[in-house]
Every structure is written in C-alpha cells, then in structure tokens.
Amino acid sequence: MTRNPSAVRVLLGALRDQWRSTLQAASIGRRLLAPLLIRHWRAHAGLLVLVFVEIALTLVTAWLMGAMTDAAVGKRFEELLGMIPWAVGIVALNIAAGYIGIHLQLRASDRLMRDMREQLLRHILLLPPRYTDQSRAGTLLTHFNQDIYGIEGMIGSNLIQILRFPIIFAAVLIYMAQIHWALAVVSIAAAPLVAVVGGTFGLLLKRNSRATYDQVERMNVFLSEIIHGLSVIRSFTLEKQSYDRYTAQSERLYGLALQETRLRGIYSAFGQVAGSGIFLFSLCFGAYLVSTAQITVGSMVAFLNLTGHLIYPLTGMAGLWIGFQNSIPALERLAAVLDQPTESTRLSEYTPSEAHGLPVRFEDVCFGYDDEHRVIHHIGLHIEAGQTVAIVGPSGAGKSTLFALLQGLYRPQYGEITVGNIPIDRLSPAELRSSIAVVSQDTFLFAGTIRDNLLLARPGVTEAEMVAAARAASLHDFIMEQPEGYETKVGERGIGLSGGQRQRIAIVRAILKDAPILLLDEATSALDSETEHEVQQALEQLQLGRTTIVIAHRLSTVIHADRIIVMQEGRIVEAGRHDELVQQSGPYQRLLQRQLIEQSTSA
Numbered sequence: 001m002t003r004n005p006s007a008v009r010v011l012l013g014a015l016r017d018q019w020r021s022t023l024q025a026a027s028i029g030r031r032l033l034a035p036l037l038i039r040h041w042r043a044h045a046g047l048l049v050l051v052f053v054e055i056a057l058t059l060v061t062a063w064l065m066g067a068m069t070d071a072a073v074g075k076r077f078e079e080l081l082g083m084i085p086w087a088v089g090i091v092a093l094n095i096a097a098g099y100i101g102i103h104l105q106l107r108a109s110d111r112l113m114r115d116m117r118e119q120l121l122r123h124i125l126l127l128p129p130r131y132t133d134q135s136r137a138g139t140l141l142t143h144f145n146q147d148i149y150g151i152e153g154m155i156g157s158n159l160i161q162i163l164r165f166p167i168i169f170a171a172v173l174i175y176m177a178q179i180h181w182a183l184a185v186v187s188i189a190a191a192p193l194v195a196v197v198g199g200t201f202g203l204l205l206k207r208n209s210r211a212t213y214d215q216v217e218r219m220n221v222f223l224s225e226i227i228h229g230l231s232v233i234r235s236f237t238l239e240k241q242s243y244d245r246y247t248a249q250s251e252r253l254y255g256l257a258l259q260e261t262r263l264r265g266i267y268s269a270f271g272q273v274a275g276s277g278i279f280l281f282s283l284c285f286g287a288y289l290v291s292t293a294q295i296t297v298g299s300m301v302a303f304l305n306l307t308g309h310l311i312y313p314l315t316g317m318a319g320l321w322i323g324f325q326n327s328i329p330a331l332e333r334l335a336a337v338l339d340q341p342t343e344s345t346r347l348s349e350y351t352p353s354e355a356h357g358l359p360v361r362f363e364d365v366c367f368g369y370d371d372e373h374r375v376i377h378h379i380g381l382h383i384e385a386g387q388t389v390a391i392v393g394p395s396g397a398g399k400s401t402l403f404a405l406l407q408g409l410y411r412p413q414y415g416e417i418t419v420g421n422i423p424i425d426r427l428s429p430a431e432l433r434s435s436i437a438v439v440s441q442d443t444f445l446f447a448g449t450i451r452d453n454l455l456l457a458r459p460g461v462t463e464a465e466m467v468a469a470a471r472a473a474s475l476h477d478f479i480m481e482q483p484e485g486y487e488t489k490v491g492e493r494g495i496g497l498s499g500g501q502r503q504r505i506a507i508v509r510a511i512l513k514d515a516p517i518l519l520l521d522e523a524t525s526a527l528d529s530e531t532e533h534e535v536q537q538a539l540e541q542l543q544l545g546r547t548t549i550v551i552a553h554r555l556s557t558v559i560h561a562d563r564i565i566v567m568q569e570g571r572i573v574e575a576g577r578h579d580e581l582v583q584q585s586g587p588y589q590r591l592l593q594r595q596l597i598e599q600s601t602s603a
C-alpha cells in the first residue's frame with residue numbers, strides 16, 4: 001500500500017533541499033569571491049567601521065531627541081538651546097558617514113566587479129578550444145553583461161549588511177528594553193512573520209531570476225547569431241521570422257521582469273504594512289505608558305524614533321536573503337566557466353623561435369572530438385625540417401583536424417605529436433603557436449585599420465617589412481588604391497573586403513609572422529587565376545626553408561610537394577610524390593581523374 005507523503009514532510013523536504021542549495025551556493029561564493037574580498041579588505045573593513053559609527057549615531061540621535069523633547073515639555077529652554085549644536089553635529093556626522101559609505105561601497109563593490117570581469121576574460125582566454133568551441137558568443141557575452149552584475153547581492157555593502165543588520169537590531173533592542181522592556185517585546189512580536197515572509201519571497205525571486213538569466217542568455221545567443229548571420233537571413237528572406245522569434249523572446253523576458261517587480265512590490269508593501277503596524281502599536285502602547293506616567297514623553301519619542309531602526313534591519317535581513325538568492329544563479333553561471341580547467345596559467349605572448357624549419361612528427365596519433373567518435377586513426381607522419389607535405393582527401397577526412405592537433409588546440413587521446421623533436425605537451429601554447437603560421441580558409445579581421453590587422457602578426461614589424469610582405473602577397477597595390485591606404489578601416493568582421501583580399505591579408509600575416517612551420521589550408525582558394533599565380537609564387541617563396549603542410553582540394557597546387565598524403569576517414573591511405581602516385585591506380589589517381597572530369601565539364 002502506498003501512502004501519500006504528508007504536506008509537512010513535503011515542505012520539510014523542500015526546505016532541506018533549499019538549505020542544501022544555499023549552502024552549496026555559499027561555498028561557491030566563498031571560493032570565487034573570497035580571494036577578491038581579501039584583495040579589497042580595506043574598503044570592506046571601512047564599511048564595517050561605518051556600521052559601528054552608524055549605530056552610535058542612531059542611539060545618540062534617539063537619546064538626543066528624547067532629551068530635547070523632555071527639555072521642551074519641562075520648559076527648560078536653555079538646556080534645549082544647549083543641545084542644538086549637538087544635534088547639528090550629529091546631522092553633519094551622518095552626512096559625512098553617508099558620503100564615506102558611498103565612496104567605500106564604490107571601492108568595495110565596483111572594484112571587485114572590475115576584478116571579476118578581468119578574471120573572467122583572462123580565464124576565457126586561457127580555456128582550451130574544446131570548451132570555447134562549444135560555448136556560443138552570446139553565452140560568453142552574457143557572463144560579462146549580466147552575470148557579473150548579478151553577484152552584487154553578495155559583495156560590498158550587501159555583504160557588510162549581514163553583520164550590520166543583526167548588530168543594529170540588537171543594539172536598538174537593548175536600548176529600547178532599557179526604556180521599557182514590555183514595549184520592546186511588543187515591538188519585536190512581528191519579527192518571525194517578517195522572517196518567514198521574507199524567506200518565501202527570496203525563494204520565489206530566486207526561481208524568477210534563474211529564469212531571467214537563462215532568458216537573457218538565450219536572447220544574447222540569438223542576437224549574436226542574427227547579427228553574424230545577416231547575409232543568410234537576407235538571402236533566405238528570414239527577416240520576418242527572425243523578428244517574430246526575437247519579439248517572442250523579448251516578451252518572455254518582459255514577463256519575467258514584470259513578475260519580479262510584482263514580487264518585489266508585494267514584499268515592499270508587506271514591509272511597509274508591518275513597519276506601520278509596529279509603529280502604530282508602539283505609539284498607542286507608548287501613549288498609554290506616558291498617560292500612566294510610566295515613561296516620559298521624551299522617552300516615548302526616543303522609543304518611536306528607534307522603532308524604525310528595529311524594523312528595517314528585520315526587513316533588510318529578508319531583503320539580503322532575497323538579494324542573495326537572486327545572486328545564486330549568476331554565481332553558479334560564473335562558476336561553470338571559472339571552474340573549467342585552463343590549458344595554461346599564463347596568457348600567451350609571441351615567443352620568437354630561432355629555428356628556420358622544424359621537423360614535425362605524428363606518432364600513431366588517434367583522436368576524437370568526443371570519446372565515442374574517433375575521427376583520426378593511428379596517424380604516423382614524419383615531416384623533415386623544410387619539407388613541404390600536401391594533404392589531400394575528401395571532405396571530412398580529418399585534414400583540418402590534423403592542423404588543430406598540431407597547434408595543440410586539442411590533445412590526441414593516443415599517440416604523440418612532436419615539433420623540433422619535442423613533444424608538444426612539453427611546449428607552452430605560446431612557444432608552440434609562435435612557431436606556426438596558419439593561413440586558413442576563414443580569415444578573421446579585427447575592427448581597425450588594415451595596418452592594425454597586418455601588424456598583429458608579430459611585435460616589432462617594421463614599415464618596410466609590412467610593405468614588402470604586402471607586395472609579395474599582391475596586396476600592396478590594392479591597399480594603396482584605398483582612400484586611406486594602410487589606414488583604411490576594415491569592419492567588424494572584415495566587411496568591405498572580398499574573400500580573396502581577406503585571404504591575402506592572412507598570407508601577409510603569415511609572411512610577417514616568419515614562423516618555422518607553415519600551415520596552409522587551401523590558401524589560394526578564393527583568388528582569381530591571375531592573382532592566384534602571383535600569390536602562389538609568394539607562397540612558394542615563403543615555403544623555402546620552412547616546414548610546410550598544405551591542405552589542398554585542387555591537386556594542381558600540390559604537384560610540387562615533397563610528399564602527398566591521401567587521407568580517407570581519418571586514415572592515411574596513400575603517400576608519395578605526385579609522379580609516384582599517378583602511376584598507382586590508387587585513391588590519389590581516382591581523385592585526380594575526378595577533378596579532371598569536373599574541370600572539363602565546367603569548362
């Protein structure tokens with residue numbers, strides 16, 4: 001026989017889960033935030049000192065108001081006048097404390113967030129491509145423009161409030177009890193109710209804020225896809241569909257914001273009702289105590305003044321809980337990135353390599369992007385320093401994957417890759433990648449001038465070297481035809497330049513990088529035949545003395561290679577010089593025949 005669990009048990013279970021997840025979040029918070037809090041301990045210590053100043057000012061203000069009222073009621077005007085400078089002094093101190101508090105809050109909170117931003121970018125730059133490949137640009141941007149601001153509920157003055165509120169509450173309660181203990185007890189009667197209601201709202205808001213973060217991320221991802229895929233959207237006339245999808249998402253976000261405002265509004269109204277109720281109750285009870293001469297009018301004024309200071313730590317603690325719960329999803333999202341292991345501990349910088357050519361070896365390398373699907377099988381490939389090896393094979397054979405492995409972007413599950421007879425695992429990413437120049441099919445251009453885009457190849461490139469390289473890649477004349485020459489701006493993703501021009505920029509970068517190993521991925525594919533001929537000559541010049549691996553789809557470009565490797569389904573199925581391979585009736589010959597047929601039909 002099955003029995004339904006009682007409502008109490010369900011509630012207890014939910015509370016236990018909630019408590020566990022809060023403890024878990026607190027431990028993530030401690031791990032991620034503690035080093036930053038320690039770094040900015042001075043500002044946090046200053047905020048803590050201000051808490052005690054504030055308490056002292058609160059109690060002295062209440063006492064002074066009571067004393068001034070009693071002096072006025074007792075017609076002791078001289079005494080009253082004597083207290084005015086004290087009152088002015090307290091107001092001035094309050095203003096000064098407020099100003100210093102804002103300043104310290106800025107230092108504690110904004111500097112901490114600045115550090116967190118920098119730490120996040122540093123971490124993302126150090127992450128292996130395996131992680132960044134899977135994360136979409138919009139997701140990564142969300143960490144910066146949303147998640148970092150989300151942790152505000154756990155740092156700066158919000159953190160200090162955790163100490164401030166209980167201390168203020170205790171100090172005020174003790175002072176009130178001293179005036180009249182029964183009145184003080186009556187005043188805190190509503191405390192448990194405020195705590196329960198505040199706790200419930202905290203949980204509701206946490207659920208809402210988690211949904212909000214996810215929704216913002218979804219929208220950022222979608223927006224970045226729309227912006228980068230505008231040309232596809234236009235060519236497939238997807239404008240209306242994209243707009244409708246975005247507005248639906250935007251509407252969902254608005255709904256969540258509305259829900260949050262509603263929850264906060266209800267909670268704030270509850271706080272006000274509770275505060276006013278306690279005030280009114282204290283007023284009536286206080287008036288009764290005054291009428292029965294148990295306390296003075298001044299004591300009642302002091303008491304009523306303190307009532308407000310008793311309520312706001314209570315509602316404030318609940319507010320802190322709410323803010324803390326709101327921050328948890330943001331913190332968890334940041335932890336998901338910051339907990340990923342990095343591929344090195346130092347940000348890479350260009351490391352010059354003395355060698356002119358370096359031998360490259362793949363020793364029985366096996367690799368899959370995930371553990372289930374292997375895409376490279378037992379590759380053994382020895383390339384002597386200064387040799388040119390061409391890799392050919394059908395799409396998906398694993399040619400680009402070999403490039404990625406050689407650059408250390410992924411680690412083989414089995415086997416070893418060496419560069420200059422050193423396993424690449426023992427080289428830092430900076431050493432390895434500084435010794436390799438890559439010209440790929442997709443050239444990314446940064447927003448800036450053509451000069452900026454060329455000079456990033458290597459620090460210390462001279463003007464003469466840049467112009468010579470641009471000439472060698474047949475790009476100089478084109479640049480000089482532009483209104484601002486080398487200072488011409490290229491758009492965010494190189495908009496405004498043709499595929500061939502972008503490819504030549506990549507070639508100039510490779511020339512300028514002057515690395516001992518050259519990886520060319522169909523480097524001349526986007527060029528017309530005349531420019532291709534010129535660039536091909538520049539590339540041949542560039543290859544002299546360098547170890548070069550070329551991925552080529554058009555076999556005409558690989559005829560002069562020292563060795564041709566034919567790949568199929570992640571395996572080397574044939575290897576040799578062009579004249580040797582054409583003699584064999586193997587895969588290379590079949591590829592060649594297919595291309596000849598394609599060329600004759602397209603002609």
Ligand SMILES: Nc1ncnc2c1ncn2[C@@H]1O[C@H](COP(=O)(O)OP(=O)(O)OP(=O)(O)O)[C@@H](O)[C@H]1O
Nearest residue numbers: 133369370375393394395396397398399400401402
């Ligand atoms: N980032 C990736 N994540 C998962 N699988 C990938 C990734 N990149 C490539 N692959 C898979 O690895 C296999 C080899 O791809 P690769 O890009 O190396 O082939 P290729 O020979 O260079 O093809 P092409 O000539 O079309 O560029 C393919 O099955 C492909 O689907």
